[in-house]
Amino acid sequence: MKHLDISEAVKNADLRGHTAVVCGWVRTYRESAAVSFLELSDGSSFPRLQVVVDKSSLALDAECTKLGASVVVRGTLVAAYKGEGNELNAESVTLLGACPAEYPIQKKRTTLDYLRTIPHLRLRTNTFQAVFRVRSVAAQAVHRYFHERGFYYVNTPLITASDCEGAGEMFRVTTRPWNAAAKSEEEYYKNDFFGVKAGLSVSGQLEGEVAAMALGKIYTFGPSFRAENSNTTRHLAEFWHIEPEVAFAELPDVIELAEDLLKYLIKAVMAECPAELKFFDSFVEKGLLQKLANVANSEFAVLTYDDAIKELEKHNAGFRFPVHWGSDLQSEHEKYITETLFGRPVFVINYPKEIKSFYMKQNADGKTVAATDLLVPGIGEIIGGSEREADYAKLVAAMDERKMDKAAYKQYLDLRTFGSVPHGGFGLGFERFVMYVTGMENIRDVTLFPRSVKNIM
Ligand code: ATP
Ligand code: MN
Numbered sequence: 001m002k003h004l005d006i007s008e009a010v011k012n013a014d015l016r017g018h019t020a021v022v023c024g025w026v027r028t029y030r031e032s033a034a035v036s037f038l039e040l041s042d043g044s045s046f047p048r049l050q051v052v053v054d055k056s057s058l059a060l061d062a063e064c065t066k067l068g069a070s071v072v073v074r075g076t077l078v079a080a081y082k083g084e085g086n087e088l089n090a091e092s093v094t095l096l097g098a099c100p101a102e103y104p105i106q107k108k109r110t111t112l113d114y115l116r117t118i119p120h121l122r123l124r125t126n127t128f129q130a131v132f133r134v135r136s137v138a139a140q141a142v143h144r145y146f147h148e149r150g151f152y153y154v155n156t157p158l159i160t161a162s163d164c165e166g167a168g169e170m171f172r173v174t175t176r177p178w179n180a181a182a183k184s185e186e187e188y189y190k191n192d193f194f195g196v197k198a199g200l201s202v203s204g205q206l207e208g209e210v211a212a213m214a215l216g217k218i219y220t221f222g223p224s225f226r227a228e229n230s231n232t233t234r235h236l237a238e239f240w241h242i243e244p245e246v247a248f249a250e251l252p253d254v255i256e257l258a259e260d261l262l263k264y265l266i267k268a269v270m271a272e273c274p275a276e277l278k279f280f281d282s283f284v285e286k287g288l289l290q291k292l293a294n295v296a297n298s299e300f301a302v303l304t305y306d307d308a309i310k311e312l313e314k315h316n317a318g319f320r321f322p323v324h325w326g327s328d329l330q331s332e333h334e335k336y337i338t339e340t341l342f343g344r345p346v347f348v349i350n351y352p353k354e355i356k357s358f359y360m361k362q363n364a365d366g367k368t369v370a371a372t373d374l375l376v377p378g379i380g381e382i383i384g385g386s387e388r389e390a391d392y393a394k395l396v397a398a399m400d401e402r403k404m405d406k407a408a409y410k411q412y413l414d415l416r417t418f419g420s421v422p423h424g425g426f427g428l429g430f431e432r433f434v435m436y437v438t439g440m441e442n443i444r445d446v447t448l449f450p451r452s453v454k455n456i457m
Contacts, residue, residue: 001021001023001072001234003020003022003023003072004020004021004022004023004026005022005042005044005045005046006022006024006041006042006044006045006048007044007047007358009049009077009086009088010042010045010047010048010049010085010086010101011023011047011085011440012086012271013086014077014084015086016077016078016079016174017076017077018076018077018217019074019075019076019077020074020076020088021072021073021074021086022040022042022049022051022072022073023042023071023072023073023096024040024041024042024049024068024070024071024073024102025040025041025042025068025069025070025071025124025440026038026040026064026065026066026067026068026069026070026071026099026419027039027040027048027067027445028067028398029065029066029067029230030099030294031055031359032271033055034054034055034332035053035055036052036053036055036060036065036374037051037052037053037130038050038051038053038064038065038071038090038093039049039094040073040074040238041050041129042073043129045275045303046126046129046130046275046276046279047085049087049088050080050086050087050088051087051088051090051093052081052087052090052091052416052427053077053090053382054089054090058090058091058092058093060093060297061093061094061095061251062119063098064093064094064095064099065168066101067096067099067103067105067106067107067403068095068099068103068105068124068196068217068253069095069096069097069098069099070095070096070097070099071094071095071096072074072093072094072096073088073090073092074090074091074092074095074317075088075089075090075091075092076091077086077089078090080084086318088136088291092369097195098250102119102346104121105121105122105124105125109123111290112127112442112445115128115445116444116445116450117457119448119449119457120304123448126279127279127283127375128445130273130276130279130280130438131374131434131438131440132227132448133276134269134273134276134277134434134437134438135430135434137155137268137269137272137273137453138265138268138269138430138433138434138437139221139402139430141264141265141268141269141272142221142242142261142265142430143221143343144218144242144268145261145264145265146217146219146244149187149213149217149315150216150217151182151217151218151219151244152178152211152216152217152218152219153218153219153220153221154207154211154215154218154220154222155206156201156204156207156208156211156220156222157204157207158200158203158222158225159173159194159198159199159200159201159323160199160200160201160203161194161196161198161199161408162206162408162409162412163210169226169227169228170199170200170202170225170226171199171200171225171227171237172197172198172199173192173193173194173198173199173200174190174192174193174198176188176191176192176193179369181296185197185453199225200223200225201224201225202225202226203224203241203243203427204220204222204224204241205243205245205359205383205425205427206301206359206412208220208243208244208245209245209388209412209415209424210411210415211245211301212245212246212369212423212425213247213415213419213421214248214353215424216246216247216248217246217247218244218245218246219244219245220240220241220242220243221240221242221243221430222240222241223238223239223240223241224238224239224240224241224427225237225238226239228452228453229401229453230453231452232331232378232440232455233441233443233444234379234432234443235443235452236382236431236443236444236447236450236451236452237433237441237451237452237453238451239430239447240429240430241427241429241431242427242428242430243425243426243427243428243432244257244261244262244425245337245423245424245425245427246423246424246425247335247421247423248421248422249387249421249422249423250365250370250387250422250424251349251370251372251386251387251424254372254385254386254424254425254426255302255347255349255372256389257426258347258374258383258426258428259300259345259374262345262374262382262383262426262428262433263295263296265299265423265433265437265447266292266295266296266437269437270289270292270293270296272411275311275333276438277289277292277438279319280438280439281439283380284440285378285438285439287334290440291377292437295343295344295345295376297372298344298345300344300345300346300347300374301342301344301345301346301347302346302347303337303346303347303348303349303351304348304350305341305348305349305350305351305352305368306347306350308324308329308337308348309325309327311337311341312329312333312337315336319333320332321333321338325352326352326354326355327448328355329348329373331380333379334373334375334380334381335375335380337375338375338377338380339377339378343377343379344377345374345375345376345377345382346374346375347372347373347374348373348375349370349371349372350363350368350369350370350371351368351369351371351373352356352367352368353367353368353369353398354414356369356371356386357371357386358389358398358399358402358404359388359389359395359399359412360387360389361386361387361388361389361390361422361424362387362388362389362394362398368373369386369387370386370387371384371385371426372384372385372386372426373385374426376436378435378436378439378441379432379435380427381432381435382428382432382433382436383426383427383428384426384427385424385425385426385427386426387422387423387424388423388424388425389416390420390421390422390423391416391418391420392413392417392420396413396414411416431443431446431447
């Protein structure tokens, strides 16, 4: 269908006096004695197009006036009678699809909880349209950022036989029906599709390292799967993961990249989605615009795990899980650090090796690893990264301590045999970023069809 996007029809002053055809869904209808007004939305922008129907020359089909109905309108664009932009004087209004009164998206504001029960329709609300426009702009900005800096975009496998030790529970990939008669796990999987136990990847990092050891700077941007058995507002079973991996890089380089990327993405969304951010600032998170402007121009803090624990211990009485050196940081601690102590994003560095993954570079103190989590107010962890252990013997020792099957990591160990170099990278959860820039508080509301425990609508 040849037609003009409403974003263009509304704002382009050069089109005044010209005939235009627009398509959209009816958002409001009202009439006065002489004219009727339809407001149309087609998803291309916030501002809707006001269609003006002169009752004396055009009789509207009643179906075209109902909330949610889809129509095609031909007419002449003119300067809006009130306010800025254009409106359309209709010559014809044709119904594409009627919309009965039981349409679940009514004009009154409905709750996000309710909208989660109708994921196929909730995108028709202003909130969700704004979220998904921001999400799209942010995704494009991710690719632009890396492309402009010489990173290669690689696609790591989603089906994998390794489990990126420690990153989370894996979903199994199998074609076999359940067979309780199998003598052992190994025998059971021998007859399975791959001949071994396989699952959905929790991270592209291990393969990303393979690529970085040849291409230098790479990133992946794709789905990761985690059988998270927790029902939080920050975890999904399927999420999108941005994972750069850089050769000839140490922990400070990883931190610099993470901070630069985050600021770039925030600035891109601020520049390209001003109307959406203003909307979120008014209706979702008061002060959002100020927060983003501050973050884009501030230095992120860096705090060692040692110092973080010292600070947190002073407030142990207020935590559900009191901390001591060696504790993993829970969400309440992460929030305390970034919201109460700093009021801005904080990189926590040098965690105890026992609570982090085998592949992280062991520091000279023998106790900690060169890992970092970036914590941000309102969300907690948004990025997890590290310098990787590049020393063969130390990596093997870390695997032995964890009783890992070294044969399964032959390729990964080979990277430390053949021209090993210092390198590192991180994982940024894309949905957590979208939550951060929109102020949306539940990860299920920044994902088209969220998957989580007992939920696959
Ligand atoms: P968390 O402690 O929040 O569970 P994690 O330490 O398991 O996260 P990493 O393995 O470091 O996470 O993954 C890197 C990033 O991926 C995280 O910082 C987060 O932004 C994102 N992420 C991890 N798990 C999930 C999930 N289940 N849903 C959405 N995003 C996730
Ligand atoms: Mn992490």
